[in-house]
Amino acid sequence: MASLATPAHGADAADAAAALRAAGLKVTDSRAAVYDTLRTHAHASAEDVYLAIVERMPRASRQSVYNALGDFADAGLVRRIEPAGRPMLFELRVSDNHHHLVCTSCGAVVDVDCAIGAAPCLEPSDSHGFILTTAEVTYWGVCPACARAATPPLTEGTS
Ligand SMILES: [Zn+2]
Ligand SMILES: [Zn+2]
Incomplete structure (x- = not known):
């Protein structure tokens, strides 16, 4: 899908919400933040995602990030990869x-x-x-x- 303009932040938020809904998940702020973070950080660990989010949302909790990633994996929205000896990594490229x-x-x-x-x-x-x-x-x-x-x-x- 080509776009002539750089999407505004509002458009990004709408995309995250749409992706969550399409996967059958209720849209929450922390889920949307986790989804957006994975769009710019492929192969991120749960801790990487949390650290990226807490910079923007200081009140984000580690638990909500881990829960969101687990929900995404159950819904098929993220793929988990586990290279031996490394933390589990998450990515949106599932198709x-x-x-x-x-x-x-x-x-x-x-x-x-x-x-x-x-x-x-x-x-x-x-x-x-x-x-x-x-x-x-x-x-x-x-x-x-x-x-x-x-x-x-x-x-x-x-x-
Ligand atoms: Zn290297
Ligand atoms: Zn990959």
Whole structure:
């Protein structure tokens, strides 16, 4: 949906409310704030969301943020991802079978499209009779910024 103008804050609030209602959730201030925060912070932990909200709404409670995220997950509005050894992360991109790249050094998380375009994406060597629906793939590695920081710059001009 293209828009000629930058949406005003009021339009954003309406979008959050519409998304909540479409998911069958009652619209509350804290739910709308959590939804808006996830639009600008993909792959945020519950704590990340809380810290972002409390800057704008000092009276927001941690519990209301956690409750809202749980309600969103139950309603299919957010996807939870749990890279091993990291806090659970939340994102609004739920309508596809995308995977994630995770940096083992700084923890950066990046979306990567499904390798073949449709779930379950990967075929196991033996499905043991299971009817497969999804494969969650986490690619672990070092992001470009961390790789650059770890490699001493090449000295130019020497033979
Ligand atoms: Zn990194
Ligand atoms: Zn993602």
